[in-house]
Amino acid sequence: MENFREKDRRAVEAAYEAAKAQYTSLGVDADAALAVLAETPISVHCWQGDDVGGFEVQEEAVDGGGIMATGDFPGRARNADELRADASKAFSLIPGKLRFNLHAIYAETDGERVERDRLGPEHFRRWIDWGKANGVALDFNPTFFAHPLANSGYTLSSADENVRSFWVRHGIACRRIAEVMGRAQGGPCVINHWIPDGAKDQPTDRWGPRQRLMKSLDEMLAVPLDTAFCKDAVESKLFGIGSEDYVVGSHEFYLSYALRRGVVLCLDMGHFHPTETIHDKLSAVLTFQDEILLHVSRGIRWDSDHVVVFNDDVRNVFLELVRGNALARTNIALDFFDASINRIGAWVIGTRSVLKALLYALLEPTERLRNMEADGDLAGKLALLEETKTLPFGAVWDMHCLNRGLPVGPAWLNEMYAYERDVLGTR
Numbered sequence: 001m002e003n004f005r006e007k008d009r010r011a012v013e014a015a016y017e018a019a020k021a022q023y024t025s026l027g028v029d030a031d032a033a034l035a036v037l038a039e040t041p042i043s044v045h046c047w048q049g050d051d052v053g054g055f056e057v058q059e060e061a062v063d064g065g066g067i068m069a070t071g072d073f074p075g076r077a078r079n080a081d082e083l084r085a086d087a088s089k090a091f092s093l094i095p096g097k098l099r100f101n102l103h104a105i106y107a108e109t110d111g112e113r114v115e116r117d118r119l120g121p122e123h124f125r126r127w128i129d130w131g132k133a134n135g136v137a138l139d140f141n142p143t144f145f146a147h148p149l150a151n152s153g154y155t156l157s158s159a160d161e162n163v164r165s166f167w168v169r170h171g172i173a174c175r176r177i178a179e180v181m182g183r184a185q186g187g188p189c190v191i192n193h194w195i196p197d198g199a200k201d202q203p204t205d206r207w208g209p210r211q212r213l214m215k216s217l218d219e220m221l222a223v224p225l226d227t228a229f230c231k232d233a234v235e236s237k238l239f240g241i242g243s244e245d246y247v248v249g250s251h252e253f254y255l256s257y258a259l260r261r262g263v264v265l266c267l268d269m270g271h272f273h274p275t276e277t278i279h280d281k282l283s284a285v286l287t288f289q290d291e292i293l294l295h296v297s298r299g300i301r302w303d304s305d306h307v308v309v310f311n312d313d314v315r316n317v318f319l320e321l322v323r324g325n326a327l328a329r330t331n332i333a334l335d336f337f338d339a340s341i342n343r344i345g346a347w348v349i350g351t352r353s354v355l356k357a358l359l360y361a362l363l364e365p366t367e368r369l370r371n372m373e374a375d376g377d378l379a380g381k382l383a384l385l386e387e388t389k390t391l392p393f394g395a396v397w398d399m400h401c402l403n404r405g406l407p408v409g410p411a412w413l414n415e416m417y418a419y420e421r422d423v424l425g426t427r
């Protein structure tokens with residue numbers, strides 16, 4: 001494997017000073033941007049580490065519920081200790097304030113089969129301890145898929161009362177776990193509810209499942225918990241594998257539900273029409289809602305979960321959040337999985353890309369652009385937007401990596417290769 005040289009500290013500092021002067025001339029404070037970047041939490045999803053497998057003891061064949069990781073890169077984490085080790089490795093290569101986002105299937109039950117409606121905080125004790133020891137706050141998700149009672153394609157919206165009530169109990173069990181996690185970390189644990197429910201082809205009843213989903217969510221939320229620690233969010237989707245024609249929890253459904261019930265709306269960047277982007281939705285939704293949950297992802301054709309890269313879509317989302325001063329009202333989380341490349345690399349690439357997009361937005365001369373726009377100088381505004389694209393953004397990013405004691409530039413790849421050889425390669 002190639003060895004990437006680390007950039008010289010003095011060269012990085014000198015480039016930063018020159019970049020900073022350029023930003024200053026546009027009215028942008030690069031030091032202030034770096035301070036915000038260092039303090040903005042990003043919730044990294046655990047499921048990139050093992051292809052959304054989880055560690056459940058299961059006896060029957062299950063349907064993935066539209067969740068399918070493709071690829072067989074060696075070294076997938078096979079248990080929670082390996083997953084924690086891998087996540088820690090990835091965290092060490094990401095210059096950000098990171099949280100960790102767990103799913104119910106990552107419970108540790110010591111080889112015992114524990115049904116999902118019987119899960120309790122005790123099954124997440126090691127995760128909670130790990131979070132505390134590493135200063136990493138946790139977020140959580142019930143797992144409404146990959147289970148025999150999800151094989152029909154319906155969970156919370158099922159017409160079978162046994163199935164529906166099982167999933168309601170699972171949701172409640174998970175909310176209790178989230179509250180305990182929140183209490184342990186002295187701040188909210190965001191619990192996101194996503195269900196795969198839907199139909200492949202032209203259901204004649206689109207109404208019943210939605211009424212049942214509303215009822216199920218209401219039953220789950222009726223359990224009194226401290227919302228300072230358990231913060232509920234609901235996530236929509238347009239279509240999935242096996243639910244191409246109809247998804248019960250659509251955008252309109254959850255937008256309405258979140259508004260009526262005062263829960264957080266989750267916007268996943270990969271869950272809309274293939275050419276539909278979400279940056280224009282932020283100012284609309286946040287005009288009425290206190291906060292949102294963001295799943296930063298990258299849709300490619302029919303897949304909603306490619307590894308995030310520093311592209312226009314992600315930049316536009318962060319530009320909107322910064323322009324609207326809405327970072328504090330946005331729970332930033334990641335959602336992608338790729339089993340065909342080094343999984344630690346996938347985590348690091350995706351998360352660093354999100355941090356870059358955030359930094360890019362923080363370095364925008366928004367004040368100046370706004371004034372030009374207000375003055376009717378629209379050509380000037382468009383020109384300045386274009387000019388900002390070639391400002392020395394990379395020099396500021398390098399400085400951030402250096403500040404956080406991380407390898408600058410592609411030098412982090414050396415660490416990834418070494419871990420691949422010494423750890424992943426032995427699994």
Ligand code: RNT
Binds near residue numbers: 047052194235237295
């Ligand atoms: C699925 C949703 C959901 C999942 C995770 C694993 O389409 O995006 O967020 O990816 O819960």
Ligand code: ZN
Binds near residue numbers: 235268295335
């Ligand atoms: Zn998602």
